[in-house]
Amino acid sequence: MSVNDRRAGGRGGGAAGSVVVLGATGFVGRHVCEVFDAAGWRVTGVARSVHGPATPYEMTALDVVDADAERIAELLAERGASTVVNAAGAVWQATEDDMTRANADLVRRLVSATAPLPARPRLVQLGSVHEYGPVPRTGITEDTPTAPVTPYGRSKLAGARALLDAAAEGRAEGVVLRVSNVSGPGTHRASLLGMVAHHLATSAPEPLRLAPLLAHRDFVDVRDVAAAALAAARSNTTGQVFNIGGGQATSVRSLVHRLTELAGAAAEIVEAPSAGGRPPEAEWQRMDIGRARRLLGWSPRRSLDDSLRDLLAHARAAAHREPLSSALQVTPTTMAVSDHR
Structure with missing residues (x-):
């Protein structure tokens, strides 16, 4: 049909x-x-x-x-x-x-x-x-x-x-x-997880510099x-x-570390405050999703590990389609990220 x-x-x-x-x-x-x-x-x-x-x-x-x-x-x-x-x-x-x-x-x-x-x-x-x-x-x-x-x-x-x-x-x-x-396949490259996945997928030689990953967020x-x-x-x-949402507060640092484990890559990720930038956030976030369960019959089915694994696979496929020089040019190796959406 x-x-x-x-x-x-x-x-x-x-x-x-x-x-x-x-x-x-x-x-x-x-x-x-x-x-x-x-x-x-x-x-x-x-x-x-x-x-x-x-x-x-x-x-x-x-x-x-x-x-x-x-x-x-x-x-x-x-x-x-x-x-x-x-x-x-x-x-x-x-x-x-x-x-x-x-x-x-x-x-x-x-x-x-x-x-x-x-x-x-x-x-x-x-x-x-x-x-x-x-x-x-x-x-x-x-x-x-x-x-x-x-x-x-x-x-x-x-x-x-x-x-x-x-x-x-x-x-x-x-x-x-x-x-x-x-999160998941196709996550925007300007987001924290998308940026890290792209960095790992392209095996960029330079370290990826991020603001301190202090937040706990719901994914x-x-x-x-x-x-x-x-x-x-x-x-x-x-x-x-x-x-x-996922219904739990997850350490952003733990997600970045898990991405690197799944990638099996030796890429270096450095946490450091940016000069003159905003002080690092220690945001904590957990969504109560009870109403969606009761009235919509909805609840999340995919684990964060599955989501990260598919994100990384998508990033690798995208990097494979790009010329190497283009992939490296868009890898932000000196960006301090304070908003980890």
């Missing part, structure tokens, strides 16, 4: 529908498309550029960050979308204005786009643990006060509130998934995040926040 032959159905009971995934070529968006496609949904992936390997689902080129609400509504109507998963956004190498436009303004326009549609689609907004900000050493529940301290966290919270307020007023239907730190595999989006699409719950 081809993707065009799949019938779009209703939600609930695991029935397939028609889903539009924004940010479909991104790290999380690609996996979301794959999970929905495997579950029998009619998938339309939307991204600024759709050039690349062929996919078993349809892809549409549209820069949703710049598109107005009318154009987004037209696309959703054309595709008969019963669900929209917003995996678009900006974090790496982005200005505060970029983050506001991609993480907050886009959600407001998405809400406006769905409001007048005859069959209003369900919105699944992929938020972030950074919406909570620093927290004491207790589990982060959905009732934990939100007090983000970074432009990224503030912009993601503004997007979440846009959907939650609209749902409370009956102008939208959907939920916010606040996702912890994501979840990207494929488990995609499964959570599918569970949220199948649910009839609306106007709620769900924490999506």
Whole structure:
């Protein structure tokens, strides 16, 4: 059965529908498309550029960050979308204005786009643990006060509130998934784990210099995040926040050491504060995922070891496709990292 032959159905009971995934070529968006496609949904992936390997689902080129609400509504109507998963956004190498436009303004326009549609689609907004900000050493529940301290966290919270307020007023239907730190195959090279995996995969001779790895953070595999989006699409719950994470605080230093063990490489990794940089953080983070278990029937299935192993395999495959000179040029050997997302 081809993707065009799949019938779009209703939600609930695991029935397939028609889903539009924004940010479909991104790290999380690609996996979301794959999970929905495997579950029998009619998938339309939307991204600024759709050039690349062929996919078993349809892809549409549209820069949703710049598109107005009318154009987004037209696309959703054309595709008969019963669900929209917003995996678009900006974090790496982005200005505060970029983050506001991609993480907050886009959600407001998405809400406006769905409001007048005859069959209003369900919105699944992929938020972030950074919406909570620093927290004491207790589990982060959905009732934990939100007090983000970074432009990224503030912009993601503004997007979440846009959907939650609209749902409370009956102008939208959907939920916010606040996702912890994501690992697994395809992790962005600008993130800590992605950077380390790339360094190990390219066998760069220079040491990789990082800020002191003092944090304990909650990590979840990207494929488990995609499964959570599918569970949220199948649910009839609306106007709620769900924490999506691994449910435990893990030493960031231990993860970096484990990556080096799995790589079996002799690459040198040095922890040292950067001159004139921010003091090292000793952040502690653990997501309480009980609500997602109870109401969505979701819980993470992949171990951190599996996630790290697949991350490393993906990084090695990517490095193998790159010219050696290019791979070494992008290896950050002198970067001090204070944000280990």
